[in-house]
Each structure stands twice: as C-alpha cells, then as structure tokens.
Amino acid sequence: MINTVRGEGEPVLLVDCGGSFSSRFSSAAGEMLADKSLQVANAMGYAAMNIGPGEFSFGIDFLRKKSSDITFPLVASNLSYAEGVSPFTKSFVITQAGGLKVAILGVMPPGILEAMPKSGTSGLVEVIPPDKALALILPVVRKEADIVILLSQLGATETKRLAGDLEGIDLFIYGGGDNQPAKCDEDVQASLSTVGSEAPALKTSAKGSHLGYARLSVDDTGRVTVDM
Numbered sequence: 001m002i003n004t005v006r007g008e009g010e011p012v013l014l015v016d017c018g019g020s021f022s023s024r025f026s027s028a029a030g031e032m033l034a035d036k037s038l039q040v041a042n043a044m045g046y047a048a049m050n051i052g053p054g055e056f057s058f059g060i061d062f063l064r065k066k067s068s069d070i071t072f073p074l075v076a077s078n079l080s081y082a083e084g085v086s087p088f089t090k091s092f093v094i095t096q097a098g099g100l101k102v103a104i105l106g107v108m109p110p111g112i113l114e115a116m117p118k119s120g121t122s123g124l125v126e127v128i129p130p131d132k133a134l135a136l137i138l139p140v141v142r143k144e145a146d147i148v149i150l151l152s153q154l155g156a157t158e159t160k161r162l163a164g165d166l167e168g169i170d171l172f173i174y175g176g177g178d179n180q181p182a183k184c185d186e187d188v189q190a191s192l193s194t195v196g197s198e199a200p201a202l203k204t205s206a207k208g209s210h211l212g213y214a215r216l217s218v219d220d221t222g223r224v225t226v227d228m
Contacts, residue, residue, distance in 0.1 A: 011098035018050035050106030052153035056119035075106035078133035103145035175204035
C-alpha cells in the first residue's frame with residue numbers, strides 16, 4: 001500500500017505515533033518483536049517515529065542501542081536528559097518534502113516512566129509536561145518549517161486539551177491512553193493564528209491494523225490545508 005501511494009509521484013512522509021513495543025511479552029520474545037518492528041520500519045523508509053512509554057519496556061539501554069541500528073530518528077519533544085547523558089532521541093526533526101520543510105514533533109505522557117522500574121530511566125531522563133516543552137519548541141520550529149506535525153502518545157482526551165491550548169501545529173496524529181478505533185476526529189481542532197486555519201487530528205490504530213493518510217498543502221500565503 002505504501003509503495004502504491006509513493007508510486008503516485010507525490011512526496012510521502014511515513015511517520016509512526018509510537019507505542020510499538022509491548023511489555024506483555026517475556027523479555028526475550030518482546031525484545032525480538034521490538035527489534036523486528038524497527039527493522040520493518042527502517043525498510044519501509046520511516047521519516048520519524050515518536051516514542052511512548054512502551055518503547056522503554058526493555059530498558060533505556062536497549063532502546064538506545066536499537067536507535068543506533070536504524071536510519072530514521074526517534075522523536076521525543078518532552079524528554080529531558082540529565083546532565084552528562086548523551087541523547088539518542090531528537091526534540092524535533094525537520095525534513096524536506098516536495099520543496100517544503102516539514103517539522104515532526106512527538107510527545108509522551110509524563111509520570112509513567114517512574115512507574116516502570118524496568119525502564120532503567122531513573123536519574124537519566126525525565127518526561128516533562130508536553131505543553132511546557134512545546135511552548136519552548138514551537139516558536140523555534142515555526143520559524144524554520146512550512147508545516148508542523150505533532151505525534152502524540154497522550155490519548156484522545158489529553159491530545160484534545162493540548163490542541164485547545166496550543167497554536168502552531170498543522171496536524172495532530174495521536175494514539176495511546178484512551179485511544180479508540182482509528183478515524184479522523186473532527187472534534188479535535190486548534191485555531192492556528194500563524195496560518196489562519198484549523199488543525200485536524202488523526203487517530204492511530206492498535207497493532208498497525210490501519211494506515212492513516214493525510215494530504216497537506218501550503219498556498220502562497222503560507223496557509224496549510226489538510227485533507228484526509
């Protein structure tokens with residue numbers, strides 16, 4: 001399906017909202033599945049992948065090692081590293097698509113890693129409130145990018161709240177938390193004074209059962225339009 005879309009000739013960015021790893025499996029089986037999922041994502045040509053709490057199921061060292069085995073970046077806009085800890089994620093990425101600069105950001109819920117002792121993150125990283133992190137990043141990103149996409153692992157309720165509080169995001173793609181079956185959610189909209197339009201939200205589905213598709217375009221005034 002992805003090759004079919006790419007074959008239409010328009011630039012395509014393939015992104016992942018995160019939550020691909022699962023601690024429901026034993027360590028050995030879970031690590032193998034996590035490794036395979038990243039290998040597949042790499043082969044599919046991901047532009048970026050957000051990380052959620054699930055990605056820490058097998059420890060931060062496992063995730064760090066796997067991040068060096070892939071060619072696409074892991075995004076975590078609200079993950080703060082302790083002094084002296086080398087980051088293996090990016091707070092945002094800006095990539096070129098069809099002559100446009102597209103920024104990709106990602107957030108995860110705060111407070112969850114502390115409840116995951118196997119994550120091994122204590123004293124190394126901290127998940128700060130998403131709105132606080134994005135308030136610092138968005139002004140910088142909007143100066144550089146034509147389009148801004150946020151990948152959220154906050155679930156529907158928190159993503160809706162975030163959408164109502166923030167300006168400068170053109171498309172929300174979310175999963176995690178209280179997420180329901182995939183569809184376009186017309187209730188999640190945020191007024192974007194920077195482009196004079198609204199930002200819709202696209203739900204992801206569990207276990208990759210659906211592939212979401214959004215077509216973004218920018219007119220001569222810088223206004224971003226999203227069609228799904």
